[in-house]
Amino acid sequence: MKFTMLPRVLAQMVKKPFTNTFPRKYIPSSTTHYLADVQQKKTTMTPPVATPDRFRGKIQYDREKCTGCQLCLNVCPSEAIVFKPEEKKIKIYLARCTFCSQCNDICPVNCLSMSQEFLLAGTDKYSKDLIVE
Amino acid sequence: MTQPNQLTPEQIIQSFQDAFPANITDTRIEKRTNGVMKTEANFLWMTLDKSIFKEAVKHLFTFDAFPHFAVSSGYDLGDTIELIYHFSLYHGERARELSLNMKVALPKANPSIETITDLIPGALISEQEKQEMLGVKILGIPKDTRVFIADDIPSGVYPWRRDETGPAKLIRNLHEGDP
Amino acid sequence: MSTTGKTTYEIPIGPIHPALKEPVMFEFEIDGERIVDVNIRLGHVHRGIEWAGTRRNPIQILYLAERICGICSYCHPMSFALAVEHTASIQVPERADYLRVIHAELERICSHTLWAGVAAHEIGFDTVLYVTWQVREKGMDLIEYLTGNRITKGITMIGGVRRDITEEMIPKIKETLQYFKANVEKLRHIILDDKTFKLRCQNCGVLTKNDALRLCSVGPTARASGIRKDVRLDQPYFAYGDLDFDYITPDVLTGEVHGDVYDRIIVRLLEISQSIDLIEQCLDRMPQGAIVAEPKIAKLLENLKKVTGEGIGRMEAPRGEVFHYVKLTGNDAPYFWKVRAPTYNNILPWIPMLLGQQIADIPIVASSTDPCMSCTNRVTIIQDTSRHQLDKEQLHQLSIEKTRRLQT
Numbered sequence: 001m002k003f004t005m006l007p008r009v010l011a012q013m014v015k016k017p018f019t020n021t022f023p024r025k026y027i028p029s030s031t032t033h034y035l036a037d038v039q040q041k042k043t044t045m046t047p048p049v050a051t052p053d054r055f056r057g058k059i060q061y062d063r064e065k066c067t068g069c070q071l072c073l074n075v076c077p078s079e080a081i082v083f084k085p086e087e088k089k090i091k092i093y094l095a096r097c098t099f100c101s102q103c104n105d106i107c108p109v110n111c112l113s114m115s116q117e118f119l120l121a122g123t124d125k126y127s128k129d130l131i132v133e
Numbered sequence: 134m135t136q137p138n139q140l141t142p143e144q145i146i147q148s149f150q151d152a153f154p155a156n157i158t159d160t161r162i163e164k165r166t167n168g169v170m171k172t173e174a175n176f177l178w179m180t181l182d183k184s185i186f187k188e189a190v191k192h193l194f195t196f197d198a199f200p201h202f203a204v205s206s207g208y209d210l211g212d213t214i215e216l217i218y219h220f221s222l223y224h225g226e227r228a229r230e231l232s233l234n235m236k237v238a239l240p241k242a243n244p245s246i247e248t249i250t251d252l253i254p255g256a257l258i259s260e261q262e263k264q265e266m267l268g269v270k271i272l273g274i275p276k277d278t279r280v281f282i283a284d285d286i287p288s289g290v291y292p293w294r295r296d297e298t299g300p301a302k303l304i305r306n307l308h309e310g311d312p
Numbered sequence: 313m314s315t316t317g318k319t320t321y322e323i324p325i326g327p328i329h330p331a332l333k334e335p336v337m338f339e340f341e342i343d344g345e346r347i348v349d350v351n352i353r354l355g356h357v358h359r360g361i362e363w364a365g366t367r368r369n370p371i372q373i374l375y376l377a378e379r380i381c382g383i384c385s386y387c388h389p390m391s392f393a394l395a396v397e398h399t400a401s402i403q404v405p406e407r408a409d410y411l412r413v414i415h416a417e418l419e420r421i422c423s424h425t426l427w428a429g430v431a432a433h434e435i436g437f438d439t440v441l442y443v444t445w446q447v448r449e450k451g452m453d454l455i456e457y458l459t460g461n462r463i464t465k466g467i468t469m470i471g472g473v474r475r476d477i478t479e480e481m482i483p484k485i486k487e488t489l490q491y492f493k494a495n496v497e498k499l500r501h502i503i504l505d506d507k508t509f510k511l512r513c514q515n516c517g518v519l520t521k522n523d524a525l526r527l528c529s530v531g532p533t534a535r536a537s538g539i540r541k542d543v544r545l546d547q548p549y550f551a552y553g554d555l556d557f558d559y560i561t562p563d564v565l566t567g568e569v570h571g572d573v574y575d576r577i578i579v580r581l582l583e584i585s586q587s588i589d590l591i592e593q594c595l596d597r598m599p600q601g602a603i604v605a606e607p608k609i610a611k612l613l614e615n616l617k618k619v620t621g622e623g624i625g626r627m628e629a630p631r632g633e634v635f636h637y638v639k640l641t642g643n644d645a646p647y648f649w650k651v652r653a654p655t656y657n658n659i660l661p662w663i664p665m666l667l668g669q670q671i672a673d674i675p676i677v678a679s680s681t682d683p684c685m686s687c688t689n690r691v692t693i694i695q696d697t698s699r700h701q702l703d704k705e706q707l708h709q710l711s712i713e714k715t716r717r718l719q720t
Contacts, residue, residue: 176398
């Protein structure tokens with residue numbers, strides 16, 4: 001049969017597309033205006049596909065529990081964790097983090113965990129929301 | 134494709150020792166087991182003298198008509214450069230393959246060794262890599278060009294060496310400018 | 313290089329090229345439309361990873377190894393873990409062996425469906441590209457559910473795996489496997505029974521058995537030439553020694569072996585079905601128990617610091633045999649680490665495959681060996697004194713035009 005794809009192509013014309021149209025179906029003429037409208041609830045944004053339970057998103061740090069043992073520094077593959085000796089706490093630079101969660105596994109008091117947040121893009125790699133402490 | 138006379142690891146080592154008495158040293162056979170049924174995997178290691186290297190590779194063909202050459206590793210030990218050639222024999226049947234690793238030590242004053250591309254053409258890229266990374270001279274190599282390193286890296290710098298010809302001057306630590 | 317005199321001219325292709333996913337530099341000598349000689353140069357994405365490995369401890373190297381390649385991001389850290397376990401004589405628990413098999417086969421399914429789409433794209437069938445990548449999305453969703461991320465899975469640990477597959481995860485795995493089974497049959501019909509695929513791919517890019525053995529090719533490229541070479545069966549690692557499967561060569565489906573591009577497509581599509589079957593066998597037989605040999609990671613690092621020795625890790629990646637060699641000398645970081653990705657053994661076979669083919673066949677033949685490489689850019693044709701530039705779209709266009717010509 002010469003055109004084996006043809007039945008499938010014709011069927012697709014009446015089916016819903018597989019792609020999730022996040023954030024919007026067609027590109028807006030001005031991205032900044034669109035984002036401002038979404039903030040003021042004048043228009044809605046299609047949500048992204050839901051992340052599963054144990055997705056490795058932005059790291060969360062519980063300062064109170066941290067004992068300053070420095071084990072997480074040894075295993076971080078990209079040296080994204082810095083120790084603050086005077087406070088005996090750590091500071092994590094998300095610009096270098098590889099989201100591997102190895103620091104979570106080695107921490108003896110479980111003060112580190114991964115959240116579901118992944119929309120972290122920005123223009124300044126040392127801005128406040130990209131440093132966790 | 135059963136090869137009628139497949140030898141056991143011990144027989145292979147014995148065959149090498151018979152063919153090259155006194156030039157094969159430091160042999161060992163390691164077995165690793167996996168899974169519930171503890172299937173065995175065999176790894177053979179031997180250290181050869183440089184003078185009989187080419188003959189030893191030819192001797193491999195008496196076991197298997199087409200030995201498989203995976204890669205050759207090499208590192209700098211100070212006065213010598215040690216190359217390890219990783220072969221494997223007896224593919225085609227379940228759980229019968231053996232890994233055979235031959236170590237050759239080359240003196241740093243004259244690190245040269247013969248090519249094996251006339252026996253196993255697939256070894257070309259690995260041999261070119263040893264030439265540019267360690268400064269080993271492969272005698273008789275069919276294509277003497279660089280394979281992984283860019284042309285603008287100066288010749289005489291050997292990235293895997295740990296002495297003064299190493300890459301120390303070429304390294305730029307990009308992260309050192311960060312706050 | 314120019315041994316054939318003035319009637320031929322040379323084309324350099326690369327370093328970044330449409331059919332490949334990584335930069336490679338070719339220099340072709342062509343006579344009319346036929347290729348007469350080939351010269352290959354590599355090294356354009358050389359990142360000094362082996363050298364970087366000598367300055368990190370084994371746990372950090374696992375994540376470095378993951379980023380050697382995006383599609384084979386599971387095999388490199390696993391081979392490294394196998395090599396370190398060999399050196400330190402760590403015995404992996406049985407449940408971890410089965411879990412490792414499940415993840416390896418999932419990666420194989422996703423990689424082969426991606427490749428099927430890329431091969432169809434090279435011929436000009438973009439619709440098949442979208443269909444195969446849609447099937448692959450379900451696989452990616454499952455991987456994200458099991459490991460936390462789609463590509464850089466982070467599931468490897470020296471001595472086992474980092475996450476278990478619990479009872480509640482199993483229905484989702486079975487549902488995805490059902491989806492795969494239903495769609496792989498349809499994909500096979502679409503790709504293998506299509507007349508244009510057959511016209512384009514049969515007797516194109518032939519690699520004879522003798523050439524494949526002497527050039528030490530690995531993976532589906534070797535198996536399509538009739539060689540029974542598969543590390544999972546030859547030297548079983550993980551739990552493959554317990555499972556029931558066999559080598560896949562083209563005569564399993566068609567009864568004959570030609571060693572051309574069409575045979576390579578057959579081998580890869582059959583391997584997808586084999587992987588689904590292997591995952592089901594694992595889910596049935598997986599024993600209970602620990603998932604890692606040493607759960608306290610700080611203690612594992614301390615133990616590894618005291619080890620001296622060397623070890624080898626070999627694995628069957630979707631593209632062939634991955635080989636890692638590690639030498640530990642009692643320090644924090646290894647003394648030496650050698651990585652050999654399967655594509656490096658599959659590059660030399662390009663030379664006999666491309667001789668005698670047309671320029672428009674270069675994309676499909678090169679991508680039929682599934683080189684683990686990343687794309688785009690220009691081709692320069694030097695024709696005596698005048699220079700023409702062909703960019704990515706034009707070379708791709710040449711390939712599509714040939715398909716149209718064959719269809720009329």
